[in-house]
Amino acid sequence: MTLKKFVRDIGGGTMTKGRFPYEYININNYATELNKSEPFPREAFDNKLKNKSISEAKSQEYLVEAAKYATRWDQARSYNIQDTRIMIEPIDNLIKMMFKYKIDMLVMFSMSQCANAIKYSNAYDDFKMNGDYNAEDTDKPINITIPYWTAKVESYIEQEQKKNRDSSKNVTIGDYEYFKELFEKQRCFICNCKFTWKNRPTLDRINNELGHSKDNVLPCCLYCNNKHDKFNGFVKDFMQQRADAKSQK
Ligand SMILES: [Zn+2]
Incomplete structure (x- = not known):
């Protein structure tokens, strides 16, 4: 599951992670580039791997957002924080979803483990501790010799x-x-x-x-x-x- 889908499907999709041209920053240029105060140029958002450029609308959105920060360092910091924070809401929702079935997500790490626990939780929903679940067999009681x-x-x-x-x-x-x-x-x-x-x-x-x-x-x-x-x-x-x-x- 991608982060985008996780936030949309589990988190209610209220948060977005913003935009940052991480492909544009590398070990050689980070000090000079991040010290600059003007927004990144549009081509900084080019995705070479997918051979895609950012759309005009998204570029405008970025410029509005970038105006809030004094330097590109501040943009980077804010982006990194947001990139992590965005997962908190969906994770909280997951915990709440699982807690309904009394499943502790600190014990069940994977979603398949949780799904399995939900299955058992449903199977035992109406299980009575002193109920009789034996199919009564018609064989005669034993008469030992x-x-x-x-x-x-x-x-x-x-x-x-x-x-x-x-x-x-x-x-x-x-x-x-x-x-x-x-x-x-x-x-x-x-x-x-x-x-x-x-x-x-x-x-x-x-x-x-x-x-x-x-x-x-x-x-x-x-x-x-x-x-x-x-x-x-x-x-x-x-x-x-x-x-x-x-x-x-
Ligand atoms: Zn027995």
Whole structure:
């Protein structure tokens, strides 16, 4: 986007940057040329790159503007300040535009980053923290068998041994009836999915220092249990808030 378009489209186009023949000034002539007090001659504004000259109307505009300054140095200074100031209004507007979506432009530097954040902001506009967004599946709730439960109990003991955790308070084969009912009636504490043979239950430990004891576990689907250790802090916090909101329902 050019500066001109930026000012016009985002800034409301109220400011202009004025005219200065920067192509005319170079390392050899700047001291003599800028010390002069008369306006620059019309040919000073020739654009050699585009092979264009300034129009009569624009030349007249420049002469009116130049009359305000004592020397060409003053013109240069004013032009340079204006060249920067002209961007302040559009930048302020951008910040205001983004702030509507609670997007902090100090964090999102590029416009594509901002656009992406707006997309998410819109997607979550009507998101309810304790809403249920699961497509209800028609599969029967899981009805775990004794061999299935036994294998689970043994694998938890194995896990504790590998990680040097105490397994003396772990769930036992004798807890079969309790967990059979729990997996049948309760849902994943993170996503609220029901447990089926396709969406198998696991026991997620609340305190990671402790083992799979009855009072340290919550029913959690395999998907959520596998994923949430790898999720970043923000997602974990979000999931916790969801779980809290649901339990207050
Ligand atoms: Zn889940």
